[in-house]
Every structure is written in C-alpha cells, then in structure tokens.
Amino acid sequence: MYLSAAKARLLSEVMVTLAEPHEEAQIRQRIGEQLLGLLEADHYASYVWNDEAGIFMDRVALNMCPRNLSAYEAYYQYHDPITSLLQQRRGPTLVGQVMPQSELVRTEFFNDFLYRDGLYWGVNLYAWDGDRNIGDMRIWRGRRRDNFDAESVGILELIRPAFTAALKRARKASALRAAPDRLTNVPAGSREASACLPAPGWSVPAEESAPTSRLLSGREAEVARLAAIGWPDKAIARRLGIGFTTVRTHLGHAFRKLGVQNRVQLASCLAGAPAGPRRAPPDRRATS
Structure with missing residues (x-):
C-alpha cells in the first residue's frame, strides 16, 4: 500500500499516540481527532461494549450532536441494523460490506439518526481482548465525499493491533490504580489479602505463613x-533509581508473597482477578 508523505506522517503520529500512556477514553478521543485528518473523514464516534448490560457506553464523539447521540444510546442502538454485523467482523469494515447503501438509506436508523448529523459513508473498527469488545472506532464521511476505499481499510488494519494494545494497557493500569490497597497496608489474614494468597490446601512454608502487617513493602x-x-526490569531500575538485580530481588519477593509464578498472574492478582492455576511453593524445610 502506497501512502503519500503527508498521510505517512499522519499515520506515524497516530502510532506515537498509541505508544504513549493515556487513559482509555483519551486514547479513543485523540485517535479520533487524528483519524479525521488521516482518513479525510467528517465525523467520529467511539463506544465500549458492556457485555453484562448488552449496550454500548462510554461515548467519545467528534462533530456529532450530543442530543442525537443520546437518542442513539436510548433508542437507536436497539434498532441498529448495521453495528452488530460490523462488530462481528472485528477488523476494519466498510458499512457497505454488511448492508448495501441503497438498503441502508431506507431504514429508520439512517433517516432518523445518521442523516441528522450528515453521516453517509462509514467504516468501523472494533478492538477485542479475547471475547471482549473493549472499544471501537466509527468513522463517517458526508454525502458529498466519496466512500472510503481499500486504502482507508488498509490504514485501519495497520492501526488495529496498536489500538487494541493501547486500550488493554490503559485498562490494566486503571485496574491497578483502582485497587491500591491490594498492594500495601493489607492486613494479613484479611479478606482483601486472601484474594492474592495461595488457595486453601496449598503447602505454604512456615516462614511465609507467619503473621505480617503488610503483604508487600x-x-x-x-x-x-x-x-x-x-515495564521491563531495566526500565523499572532506571525509573526507581535502583539496581537491576535489586529489581529482580523485589520482584521475586512480590511473587513469593502473592503466590504467583509470572507477570501475567501478577497483573491479574493486583487487578483483583484470579491469577489462575499456580503450583504450591516448594517446601524449603529440611527433610530427614
């Protein structure tokens, strides 16, 4: 795919934004602002799918009427003939690929919702973390422009992995910030502490089961x-101004105290989710 110098520069700016640490909504907002220029689009909206409630929520939008979007959230998302089909496609998809434009313009959804803001040609992208839809991009052009083309889809396909990774990092960071008490000042034996300790029945060495005032220093x-x-160990060392081996030592202590085996389990534990199957720590006591 060939891109002009101007579009290549805009694409690089998008990638820089996605590599930076931002809140989840900020990511969707900033990327939307950049994509309007990169894809020569007029309108942008982004939602997060709430699987439990079965609705789209946490709106971010550009060049769209808030009242019209409120109507979408209250009514039209339940009478939307295209979004669930686009969501199932996961990757960047032209609206015309799931419903011909000639059919779309005859629907209530188009005439009473899309048309009110001037939305005519659309392309959507949905970010997934396993089976969870964690964010989307809904990009639209007005009727006076041409439809999006293969280049637009190709650009979004390039962006999709970085967009998904950025949302996942933001979610993980948010979960950690939301539960700071899981890290320090957690009394041993409390309900909060039990979520990060080995499951009942595991063989825990005597020195690890001794009462302590905190799980982690x-x-x-x-x-x-x-x-x-x-963060890799060397980056942590630079950030905290300590040695590389000291980072490894502290991390080893944290793994042992929380009963986890790797960083994935560590992230799950600190976020409050089960860390998954873990082996019992080895019995270090001398045997006769």
Missing part, C-alpha cells in the same frame, strides 16, 4: 505495579 509494591503493566 513499599518498594516491592512500586516494582510490582510497574512490572504488572509491562
């Missing part, structure tokens, strides 16, 4: 937070 908590959101 302050420095262990700092190292664990950064490791859980993907």
